[in-house]
Each structure stands twice: as C-alpha cells, then as structure tokens.
Amino acid sequence: MVLNGDQLIKKMEENNELIEASLPFIKNLYTFVRGSGFVVVLADSEGFLLKIVGDEIEKKILEESNLVVGACWAKKIMGKVDLSKPNQFLTGRPFSLESGKWTCSGAPLRNHDGKMIGYLNMTGPSQNANYHTLGMVAAAAYAIEKSLHQKKTYEKYEMANSFKETVIESISEALIAIDTEGVIALINEKAKGIFDLPIHLIMGKNIRELLTGRENRDILSKMLDDNDITDIEVKIFDQKKYDEFTMTCNKIRSYDKRNVVGKIIMLNGINRARALTTRMVGANARFQFENIIGENVRFLHTVKLAKMVARSYSTVLLLGESGTGKDVFAQAIHNASERKDKPFVAINCAAIPRDLISTELFGYSGGAFTGSKRGGNQGKFELADEGTIFLDEVSEMPLELQANLLRVLEEKAITRIGGRETIPINIRVIAASNRNLKELVQNKSFREDLYYRLNVFTMEMIPLRERQDDIPILTNCFVKNISKRMGKEIKKIDEEVFKIFAHYTWPGNVRELQNVIERIINIVPANAITPDLIPLEVIYNTPNYRIDTEIAPIDEIERQVILKLLQHDLSKNSIAKRLNISRATLYRRLEKYKFEALLTSS
Numbered sequence: 001m002v003l004n005g006d007q008l009i010k011k012m013e014e015n016n017e018l019i020e021a022s023l024p025f026i027k028n029l030y031t032f033v034r035g036s037g038f039v040v041v042l043a044d045s046e047g048f049l050l051k052i053v054g055d056e057i058e059k060k061i062l063e064e065s066n067l068v069v070g071a072c073w074a075k076k077i078m079g080k081v082d083l084s085k086p087n088q089f090l091t092g093r094p095f096s097l098e099s100g101k102w103t104c105s106g107a108p109l110r111n112h113d114g115k116m117i118g119y120l121n122m123t124g125p126s127q128n129a130n131y132h133t134l135g136m137v138a139a140a141a142y143a144i145e146k147s148l149h150q151k152k153t154y155e156k157y158e159m160a161n162s163f164k165e166t167v168i169e170s171i172s173e174a175l176i177a178i179d180t181e182g183v184i185a186l187i188n189e190k191a192k193g194i195f196d197l198p199i200h201l202i203m204g205k206n207i208r209e210l211l212t213g214r215e216n217r218d219i220l221s222k223m224l225d226d227n228d229i230t231d232i233e234v235k236i237f238d239q240k241k242y243d244e245f246t247m248t249c250n251k252i253r254s255y256d257k258r259n260v261v262g263k264i265i266m267l268n269g270i271n272r273a274r275a276l277t278t279r280m281v282g283a284n285a286r287f288q289f290e291n292i293i294g295e296n297v298r299f300l301h302t303v304k305l306a307k308m309v310a311r312s313y314s315t316v317l318l319l320g321e322s323g324t325g326k327d328v329f330a331q332a333i334h335n336a337s338e339r340k341d342k343p344f345v346a347i348n349c350a351a352i353p354r355d356l357i358s359t360e361l362f363g364y365s366g367g368a369f370t371g372s373k374r375g376g377n378q379g380k381f382e383l384a385d386e387g388t389i390f391l392d393e394v395s396e397m398p399l400e401l402q403a404n405l406l407r408v409l410e411e412k413a414i415t416r417i418g419g420r421e422t423i424p425i426n427i428r429v430i431a432a433s434n435r436n437l438k439e440l441v442q443n444k445s446f447r448e449d450l451y452y453r454l455n456v457f458t459m460e461m462i463p464l465r466e467r468q469d470d471i472p473i474l475t476n477c478f479v480k481n482i483s484k485r486m487g488k489e490i491k492k493i494d495e496e497v498f499k500i501f502a503h504y505t506w507p508g509n510v511r512e513l514q515n516v517i518e519r520i521i522n523i524v525p526a527n528a529i530t531p532d533l534i535p536l537e538v539i540y541n542t543p544n545y546r547i548d549t550e551i552a553p554i555d556e557i558e559r560q561v562i563l564k565l566l567q568h569d570l571s572k573n574s575i576a577k578r579l580n581i582s583r584a585t586l587y588r589r590l591e592k593y594k595f596e597a598l599l600t601s602s
C-alpha cells in the first residue's frame with residue numbers, strides 16, 4: 001500500500017515535527033556509511049516511510065520493491081520482529097524476511113510519555129553490516145528522542161513564560177520578585193514605575209541599592225525578613241518625598257518546598273486604593289475580628305455572638321457608650337459575613353444635616369429639584385446594595401425619616417426622592433447608638449415600630465471600666481502600634497502606669513485609652529512610659545488608686561504620697577505646705593520621682 005498525494009501530504013504534515021527533528025541525525029548517520037550500500041529510513045509509528053536517505057543504487061533497489069516515501073514497509077515484518085526495542089534482522093530483499101542478503105538495524109522512537117512515534121532503520125548488504133551498526137542506529141534514535149524532548153520542554157517553558165508574563169503585567173499591583181539576598185529576579189512594568197529607572201538598571205540589582213536612605217530602612221527590613229505580610233501600609237521615600245502603598249509579601253519556596261528561595265512583593269498605591277473604595281462605596285471596613293483586642297470573659301462572649309450573627313442576614317443593633325467599639329464591631333461583622341466583598345456603607349445620622357439626610361440615604365431622581373443632576377443620583381442605600389449599611393447614631397435620625405427607613409426594611413425596596421419607581425435593594429443593616437433607645441421610644445423621639453425592627457439581634461458593648469482586666473493587653477497593643485507608627489521605640493511601661501489606668505474610669509472607653517497613649521508617646525523623652533507622662537486629667541480623676549505594697553521603701557512611700565496629693569490638688573504650694581517642705585524641696589522631689597511633666601504646670 002502506497003499513500004496517494006493528499007494522504008501523503010497529510011501524513012507528512014502530521015509527522016512534520018518528527019521529520020524535522022530527525023533529519024540532521026539521519027544525515028549524520030548516513031555520512032558514516034556513505035558508499036557502502038546503506039540507506040537510512042525513517043518511518044512513522046504505523047510503518048509508513050517518511051524519509052529515505054541513501055546511496056542512489058540502493059534507493060533504486062528500494063523503489064523497485066515499491067519501497068518509497070508513503071509506502072508501508074512494516075506490514076511484512078510486523079508481528080515477526082520485535083519493533084519495540086533496538087533490533088537487527090536479516091532480510092532477502094530490503095524489508096522482507098525472505099532470505100539473508102540484507103541486514104536491517106532498527107530502533108523505535110518514543111515521545112516523552114514513552115509512546116512509540118516512529119522507527120529509525122538502517123538497511124544494507126549483510127556483508128557490510130555488523131553489530132555496531134545497530135549501536136549507531138540506537139544512538140541516533142536516542143539523540144532524536146532527546147532533541148524532541150528538549151524542544152517540547154522548551155516550548156512548555158516558553159508557554160509558561162508567556163503565561164507568567166501576561167499574568168504579572170495584567171495584575172494591578174506593582175510586583176517584584178527577589179531572591180534571599182534581595183537581588184531582583186522579576187519585575188513588572190508597574191513596579192518599574194516606582195523606581196523611575198530603565199529596566200536594564202533594575203534587573204539583577206539588589207533591592208537595597210534601589211531603596212536607599214535611612215527613611216527606607218523600615219520597608220527594606222520588612223521586604224527582606226522571613227515573614228509573610230498581608231496588606232500593611234508602607235512608605236517608599238525618594239529623597240524627602242514619599243509614596244504610600246499597601247504591601248503584601250509572600251515567600252517563594254524551592255521546588256521541593258524545603259527552602260525559601262525568595263519573596264514576591266506586591267505594592268498597591270494607597271491613593272489609588274482609597275480613591276477606588278470611596279468612590280464605589282463611600283467607606284470601607286478595615287476591622288476584622290482578629291484585630292479586636294480583649295480577653296475579658298464577657299467581652300469574649302460578645303465577640304462570639306458577633307461572629308455567629310455575622311454569618312446570618314439578621315439586622316444587628318449595637319448599643320453602648322462612646323468608644324466601646326461599635327464601629328469596630330460593625331466592620332468586623334461585615335468582613336466576616338458573606339457580603340465581605342460587597343460594599344460596606346457607613347452613614348452617621350448625627351453628622352449629616354437634617355435637610356440632606358433623606359437624599360443622602362435615598363438618592364434623588366432626575367429633575368427632583370432645581371440644580372439636581374440629570375438622571376438623578378444614587379443614595380447610600382442603593383450604593384450598599386448586596387452589601388451592608390451601617391447606620392451609626394441611628395437615634396439621631398429625624399422622626400419623619402424613621403418612617404421611610406422602616407419602609408425600606410420592610411419592603412426591601414427604596415423610592416428615590418422625587419421619583420416614582422421602586423428600586424429593589426438587598427442590604428444588611430447594622431445600626432448603632434450610644435443612647436438608650438428604649439427611653440427614646442418612651443418619650444416618643446424614636447419610633448417604636450422602627451425600634452422593634454432594629455432590635456432583632458441587639459448587642460450591648462461593655463464599657464472599659466467593666467472589663468478592667470483588658471486594660472494591660474489593650475495598653476500594650478496600642479503602645480506597640482502607635483510607637484511603631486511614630487518611629488519610636490518603647491521598651492518599658494512602668495507598673496505604676498498600669499495601676500493608674502486600672503483605677504481610672506475611662507468615660508471615653510477604648511478610644512480614650514488609645515488617645516491617652518498616643519499623647520504619651522508623643523511626649524515620651526526616652527524609651528519608657530512613666531506615670532508622670534499620664535495626662536493630668538487622668539491622674540486627677542483617679543482618686544482611689546492605692547498603694548499596694550505595705551512595706552514599700554521610704555522613697556516609694558514618699559513618692560506615692562506626693563502622687564496622691566497631686567491627684568487631689570492643683571497647687572504645688574499647698575502640696576508643699578501639707579508635706580511640710582519648701583517649694584524648692586517639692587520641686588527636687590518631683591524631679592527625683594520623675595514627675596517632670598508636672599514641673600512646668602502651676
């Protein structure tokens with residue numbers, strides 16, 4: 001059987017890769033046997049001849065036996081000779097097994113999966129063939145396989161490379177890959193923009209050479225240390241200017257996952273990120289449950305309830321004094337809910353002027369009033385569609401709007417101001433108030449029906465004075481975060497500070513504690529927080545804090561007495577009088593006990 005024109009063309013095309021990869025090796029093989037009556041033949045896996053290279057006379061002999069390109073040579077010998085491995089066999093005429101005038105030395109060609117894709121064969125007069133001929137053919141077959149394999153690997157590599165490049169150029173972040181020494185191995189266009197240098201000056205450079213100056217030390221150490229980082233805020237300085245980014249770093253591991261071989265650094269320009277979220281949702285929810293600090297038993301119970309309700313669709317009402325964490329909880333609930341990737345829209349009902357609040361919430365339809373935009377505008381409810389709306393200080397919502405809000409909650413649809421059509425919306429409501437809503441209902445400044453609508457899952461936030469045991473952990477966390485932010489190092493917090501904090505009533509709760517610590521770190525002269533740095537209004541409002549140690553050394557007792565008096569009395573003159581010492585001595589004592597902050601006040 002010989003293939004006709006079209007069939008032959010098809011066959012050749014199908015085997016193009018094999019032919020191209022084999023040809024140099026076939027020609028090379030032939031140079032060793034030229035003139036000795038040999039032909040080298042390449043066949044496909046079914047036995048069809050694809051290429052014949054040989055002396056003219058022998059080619060003629062083959063032709064006479066109809067053994068031309070497109071003919072199937074294997075038919076006569078298939079099943080009689082093992083073609084699955086290198087083999088030498090005698091034939092009468094070429095490729096027949098009639099009698100022993102010719103010797104065929106052949107070897108299969110396999111692809112990377114081990115599948116047979118062809119057969120390489122060298123045929124010639126028996127008297128000129130020897131066992132080495134088979135060795136040569138087998139070696140050539142091996143070389144062809146290797147070459148095909150390499151080509152495939154290279155193609156795969158090129159393909160992966162092209163995928164990789166497309167991916168790293170399509171992501172919106174700036175991306176840099178460094179090895180453990182900090183040498184840049186990969187960088188995308190966006191990241192190049194940060195350094196303002198041509199590519200050939202960036203690739204292969206150490207990141208330390210690009211982020212120079214002491215201002216960049218902080219970000220460099222974060223990039224180069226052993227930790228993974230998710231979305232922290234960083235600054236990159238260029239002389240005195242800086243750009244802000246959120247940075248995420250992930251370790252790159254070796255192929256066997258045993259060693260860290262580098263890091264992927266992703267930087268996202270903050271202005272851009274902020275602009276995007278505020279444009280789309282008007283606010284964003286930063287807090288997660290893992291950022292919420294507290295170990296007090298009652299507090300942990302509140303957290304547990306909040307986590308449970310987060311997963312449901314229920315309306316949540318957060319009640320509690322100012323600074324107890326209502327905002328924090330609202331954000332964490334949103335971020336732990338199924339809606340976390342949807343908008344979180346916060347609206348402070350006390351902060352919006354009364355006459356704007358209805359359009360803020362419900363939007364307006366085109367032409368609703370003079371000067372309104374054509375096509376109208378979306379309100380916060382529409383912006384929050386599929387997400388969460390946080391109605392902060394809900395008690396401050398005007399009565400007439402409370403009716404509208406109630407309708408939204410009941411009908412799950414809104415009507416824009418000045419519009420007629422109802423727009424269906426799917427929102428989860430979290431409301432908060434620091435006022436006693438029940439009382440407001442009683443004196444008719446809050447609608448009763450709305451109160452019951454909101455009062456589905458109510459959580460009382462615990463005032464800080466009722467979870468005093470959390471003060472040390474909160475203090476430590478805030479000191480750590482704020483000092484880091486301000487670039488100061490605090491090594492020690494005086495025991496006395498904790499004692500004062502424990503006895504103070506914290507009317508402003510966690511927010512006040514945070515603010516007090518921020519003020520202290522602003523003025524701290526060395527790396528220790530001492531009682532004298534505590535703002536006076538805290539000291540003066542901590543009357544009951546007592547001396548714990550009964551056998552305190554004389555100095556300690558004197559110090560405590562002075563501190564107590566300071567807490568009660570503003571005037572240093574009267575303190576000196578009560579201690580029966582001179583004003584000058586009092587000043588020396590204040591200095592000695594590090595009440596320096598008090599020295600300057602009256």
Ligand SMILES: Nc1ncnc2c1ncn2[C@@H]1O[C@H](COP(=O)(O)OP(=O)(O)OP(=O)(O)O)[C@@H](O)[C@H]1O
Nearest residue numbers: 292293294321322323324325326327328434510511
């Ligand atoms: N458990 C907590 N863990 C960490 N930080 C907290 C915690 N509670 C409160 N904070 C901090 O205190 C600040 C004040 O909390 P938040 O804004 O949630 O108070 P609030 O109850 O909404 O007060 P207001 O009624 O005045 O709006 C927050 O910005 C947050 O930094």
Ligand SMILES: [Mg+2]
Nearest residue numbers: 323326327392
């Ligand atoms: Mg709040």
